[in-house]
Structure formats: structure tokens, C-alpha cells
Amino acid sequence: MSREPAEHGQVLHRMPIELRWRDLDAFNHVNNSNFMTYLEEARIRWFESLGEEWVTENTAPLLAAVQMNYRQPIPYPGSIVVELTADRVGSTSVTLGHRITSADGAVLHADGHVVMVWIDRASGRPTALPDPVRKMAGA
Amino acid sequence: MSREPAEHGQVLHRMPIELRWRDLDAFNHVNNSNFMTYLEEARIRWFESLGEEWVTENTAPLLAAVQMNYRQPIPYPGSIVVELTADRVGSTSVTLGHRITSADGAVLHADGHVVMVWIDRASGRPTALPDPVRKMAGA
Amino acid sequence: MSREPAEHGQVLHRMPIELRWRDLDAFNHVNNSNFMTYLEEARIRWFESLGEEWVTENTAPLLAAVQMNYRQPIPYPGSIVVELTADRVGSTSVTLGHRITSADGAVLHADGHVVMVWIDRASGRPTALPDPVRKMAGA
Amino acid sequence: MSREPAEHGQVLHRMPIELRWRDLDAFNHVNNSNFMTYLEEARIRWFESLGEEWVTENTAPLLAAVQMNYRQPIPYPGSIVVELTADRVGSTSVTLGHRITSADGAVLHADGHVVMVWIDRASGRPTALPDPVRKMAGA
Numbered sequence: 001m002s003r004e005p006a007e008h009g010q011v012l013h014r015m016p017i018e019l020r021w022r023d024l025d026a027f028n029h030v031n032n033s034n035f036m037t038y039l040e041e042a043r044i045r046w047f048e049s050l051g052e053e054w055v056t057e058n059t060a061p062l063l064a065a066v067q068m069n070y071r072q073p074i075p076y077p078g079s080i081v082v083e084l085t086a087d088r089v090g091s092t093s094v095t096l097g098h099r100i101t102s103a104d105g106a107v108l109h110a111d112g113h114v115v116m117v118w119i120d121r122a123s124g125r126p127t128a129l130p131d132p133v134r135k136m137a138g139a
Numbered sequence: 140m141s142r143e144p145a146e147h148g149q150v151l152h153r154m155p156i157e158l159r160w161r162d163l164d165a166f167n168h169v170n171n172s173n174f175m176t177y178l179e180e181a182r183i184r185w186f187e188s189l190g191e192e193w194v195t196e197n198t199a200p201l202l203a204a205v206q207m208n209y210r211q212p213i214p215y216p217g218s219i220v221v222e223l224t225a226d227r228v229g230s231t232s233v234t235l236g237h238r239i240t241s242a243d244g245a246v247l248h249a250d251g252h253v254v255m256v257w258i259d260r261a262s263g264r265p266t267a268l269p270d271p272v273r274k275m276a277g278a
Numbered sequence: 279m280s281r282e283p284a285e286h287g288q289v290l291h292r293m294p295i296e297l298r299w300r301d302l303d304a305f306n307h308v309n310n311s312n313f314m315t316y317l318e319e320a321r322i323r324w325f326e327s328l329g330e331e332w333v334t335e336n337t338a339p340l341l342a343a344v345q346m347n348y349r350q351p352i353p354y355p356g357s358i359v360v361e362l363t364a365d366r367v368g369s370t371s372v373t374l375g376h377r378i379t380s381a382d383g384a385v386l387h388a389d390g391h392v393v394m395v396w397i398d399r400a401s402g403r404p405t406a407l408p409d410p411v412r413k414m415a416g417a
Numbered sequence: 418m419s420r421e422p423a424e425h426g427q428v429l430h431r432m433p434i435e436l437r438w439r440d441l442d443a444f445n446h447v448n449n450s451n452f453m454t455y456l457e458e459a460r461i462r463w464f465e466s467l468g469e470e471w472v473t474e475n476t477a478p479l480l481a482a483v484q485m486n487y488r489q490p491i492p493y494p495g496s497i498v499v500e501l502t503a504d505r506v507g508s509t510s511v512t513l514g515h516r517i518t519s520a521d522g523a524v525l526h527a528d529g530h531v532v533m534v535w536i537d538r539a540s541g542r543p544t545a546l547p548d549p550v551r552k553m554a555g556a
Binding site: 021022024025026028031033 | 299300302303304306309311
């Protein structure tokens with residue numbers, strides 16, 4: 001599990017997210033699980049921005065894997081920016097890189113990547129990426 | 140980011156965790172962020188079981204990185220088992236492997252590992268692992 | 279908003295719930311919102327125990343109101359017990375009382391009640407309580 | 418538990434809050450517990466806006482009771498506005514009314530009130546409201 005800054009692909013989406021006090025845990029730090037929620041929010045807003053359905057009656061995206069480096073605690077109150085990149089696009093999966101930074105971009109709080117697959121909801125098996133996702137991700 | 144089953148070290152802790160309905164998200168799946176919360180719970184209970192302080196006025200553990208493979212959705216209601224392993228023990232960090240399985244161990248829901256560091260709370264810099272953690276983790 | 283112990287109806291369901299470290303907030307207290315999640319878990323398990331469908335394609339329960347007195351902080355680690363009572367049963371709504379106590383029942387952490395309604399999913403309007411709910415709640 | 422619109426005191430604070438997809442539960446509704454988190458966020462931002470300490474080494478606020486009417490589901494994505502009012506100010510407690518509306522104020526999603534007390538952290542007993550809170554709340 002490398003801690004070097006990752007080489008990411010082209011930027012797909014950037015969104016600011018306002019922290020909530022409830023994101024803090026008993027150590028008074030933004031809890032590690034909330035970093036996943038920030039990524040999820042950015043992914044979903046990116047999907048929404050594509051202007052076409054990314055969830056249908058037949059198919060839905062699923063998180064297959066995540067790798068996250070926690071680099072600097074996130075101070076509350078404030079907001080952060082999540083940047084998503086297209087690191088690799090396959091036929092049934094896409095690897096989305098991410099950087100979570102301070103609002104001004106000066107502090108890198110976390111980086112890493114996730115692997116998303118689209119599945120057939122009936123069979124639970126991988127299916128082709130939706131066209132708008134595939135196109136926007138650069139394949 | 141490999142999807143092959145990881146080679147893990149000796150088992151440190153195993154604990155059952157009861158799911159909650161609120162762990163489900165709008166896809167009716169246990170949300171990916173909750174897998175992190177399950178790991179966290181198992182880590183903290185392991186720390187507690189060591190019978191010595193793992194957080195002091197001066198030092199506290201911090202999650203430095205996580206890698207998680209989501210293999211099978213977790214059905215609600217029910218419970219899961221989290222198994223933690225000692226994959227690598229360094230001077231200021233420890234790599235804890237994990238497997239999240241069904242209560243009977245038959246289904247592997249997720250696996251991967253995390254890197255924990257202990258930091259000096261005043262300086263925010265890495266410090267030596269607490270003795271009980273180092274010993275139990277096999278170093 | 280009275281702080282006197284409420285007069286509750288017959289007990290419908292009692293269930294222990296194991297706390298999680300993530301239930302704590304930056305004050306090192308179980309967060310007030312988690313008390314709602316404990317209630318929700320007990321309600322859903324009660325519904326499940328009725329052995330008949332409480333959510334159908336056409337109808338689903340909705341929380342209409344809640345009143346909660348927070349009496350004693352809940353210590354972590356440990357578990358609590360949620361007790362649900364049938365305080366009032368109407369044609370389209372049911373008032374469920376609750377008591378959240380320590381595992382041994384000695385400490386009252388919280389009490390109060392919620393109002394549940396069943397709605398027609400298409401119209402969003404109140405509909406008759408499902409039979410098993412109505413019967414079990416004593417109407 | 419009345420469902421009539423409450424009579425609230427003067428407005429103390431209004432803040433918009435951006436929803437997150439994770440606020441949704443398996444019914445695809447913003448979960449009832451998140452309404453509490455929205456209130457909490459507005460309270461804390463109000464406290465912060467007072468420009469003086471609202472948590473000290475000796476005293477901290479505690480939620481004593483909450484009453485919430487859930488009136489209309491909150492649609493995602495989008496944002497809501499939380500409005501806090503000073504409904505009653507006592508010597509050791511304050512009753513804060515709330516209204517949660519759509520961003521444009523046209524839809525009332527929820528209303529109710531909470532009772533806050535300040536406690537002495539050592540003894541756990543009620544103590545005088547901090548001056549800035551008492552003053553701003555109009556006592």
C-alpha cells in the first residue's frame with residue numbers, strides 16, 4: 001500500500017462538501033468512515049451531472065474496492081473539496097482516483113482510488129458500464 | 140489494487156457485530172462506509188482487550204491508510220464477524236489485516252488491511268507503538 | 279414537554295443493542311441522533327417478529343413525530359435495552375412509547391414516545407394500519 | 418404530542434444545510450435521525466457565531482429533550498434551511514424551537530423544539546447558561 005502521491009487521470013468532477021459536527025468522532029477528528037461518505041457524495045453528484053440514468057431498473061453501480069491514504073486530519077468547522085479522476089476505464093469497471101483537499105486546495109487531506117463495477121440487479125453479475133459513464137470517463 | 144485473497148498474519152481478534160437497519164443505504168445494501176465502522180469497532184475492542192492504555196494524554200492511534208475489497212453484499216437483518224490479523228509490525232506503525240465474514244464464516248463479505256500509526260498528540264508526529272500493541276501484534 | 283416518567287402501555291418488544299464507538303460524538307457521549315437509531319432498530323425488529331409483511335409494494339410506515347427525554351448519558355463500551363410499549367392505537371396511526379435502559383435495567387437513559395403512521399406509497403396519504411401491527415398493539 | 422404549528426420565539430439563527438446521499442435510508446427517505454443532526458449542526462453554528470466560548474473545560478451543553486414533528490419527506494439531492502428560535506430561556510436551560518424547510522422556505526419539512534441544559538462537567542449537574550447564550554436568547 002504505497003503512500004506516494006498517486007498518478008491520477010483527467011479530472012472528472014470537483015465538488016466542495018461542507019463538514020458537519022457529527023462527522024467528528026470521540027477523538028475530535030473527522031472519522032475515517034466519513035471520508036468514504038465524502039467520496040460517495042462526489043461520485044453520485046458526478047453521476048447526476050451526466051444527465052442520463054446511472055441507476056436503472058436493471059443495473060446499478062457497486063463499490064468493488066477502495067484504497068485511501070489519510071494524510072492530514074480535516075479541521076471542523078469548514079469545508080473540503082473532493083476531486084475525482086478517471087484513472088482506468090474497463091468494460092465493466094472504472095477506477096476513479098480521488099483527492100480530498102482543503103477548500104483552497106493547499107492541504108491534501110487524503111488521496112487514493114476506488115473501483116466501481118456496474119452489476120445486473122437480477123443476477124448480481126457485472127454488466128457493461130452505462131454509456132455516459134464510459135464516455136465521460138474517457139473510454 | 141489486487142482482488143486476490145490476501146495473505147494475512149496471525150489472528151489478533153475476532154468479534155461478531157450485529158447489523159443495524161440504518162447501516163443500509165438507499166440501494167438497500169449495507170453502505171460501504173459502515174464496513175469501516177465495523178473494522179473500527181473490532182480494532183477498539185481489541186485494544187480494550189489488551190488490558191492496558193492504548194490512548195493516553197500524550198499519544199493516540201490514527202488510521203494512516205485502508206484498503207478494502209467489497210466481495211459480497213451483507214444481508215440485513217443478521218450479524219457479521221470481523222477478524223483482525225497482524226500482517227506487519229513496524230516501530231511506529233502496524234498493518235492490520237481484516238476479513239469480514241458471515242456469522243458462520245461461510246461467506247467472505249470483505250477483506251483488506253489498514254495501517255495504524257501512533258502519534259504524539261502535541262506534535263502530531265509518529266511515536267513508538269504502545270508496548271501492549273507491539274507485543275500482541277507479535278513484534 | 280414534560281420530564282415526568284411517562285405512563286406507558288403494555289410492552290410490545292424488548293431488545294438489547296450493542297453500542298458502537300462511532301455512536302460517540304466529539305463530546306465523548308453517545309450522540310442524541312443515535313438514540314433515534316436505537317428506537318428504529320427496535321421498531322423494525324418488532325415489525326419483523328410479527329411474521330407478516332409490514333412493508334408492502336403499496337404501504338410503508340412513516341415516523342410522524344417523536345418526543346425523547348435524554349436522562350442519563352450512555353457509557354461506551356456496553357449495551358442498552360430498548361423497550362417498546364403500545365401507548366395508543368388509532369385507525370391509521372400508533373403511538374409507541376419507549377424506555378432506553380442499561381442492560382440490567384437499573385439506569386433509565388431515555389424515555390418518550392413516537393407516532394407512526396402507515397401511508398399509501400402512491401398517494402403519500404395515511405392508510406389503515408397493517409393487521410398484525412394493529413392486533414399486536416392491542417387494538 | 419400536538420401536531421399544530423408551534424408558536425415560536427424570535428429567530429436566533431438560520432442556516433442552509435446541503436443533504437448527502439448517505440442521509441437517505443433503505444426507504445429512500447432522509448432518515449429521521451438525520452433531522453436531529455441537522456438541528457445539531459445549526460445549534461453548533463449558532464453557538465460558534467456568538468463569538469465566545471460555549472464549551473469550556475468546566476461546562477458543556479447537553480440535550481435534555483427533543484420534540485419533532487415530521488411533516489414532509491425531504492427530497493435528495495438538494496438543501497434545506499434550519500431556523501432556530503428562542504422559545505423559552507431559563508436559568509440553566511433554554512428551549513430552542515426549530516423549523517426545517519425547503520431552501521426557498523415554501524415547504525415545511527419538520528418543526529418542534531429542544532431543551533438544552535448546560536452542565537458542570539465534573540459533577541454532571543446543571544449550571545448557569547453561558548452569558549452569550551443567555552443574552553442572545555433574549556433573557
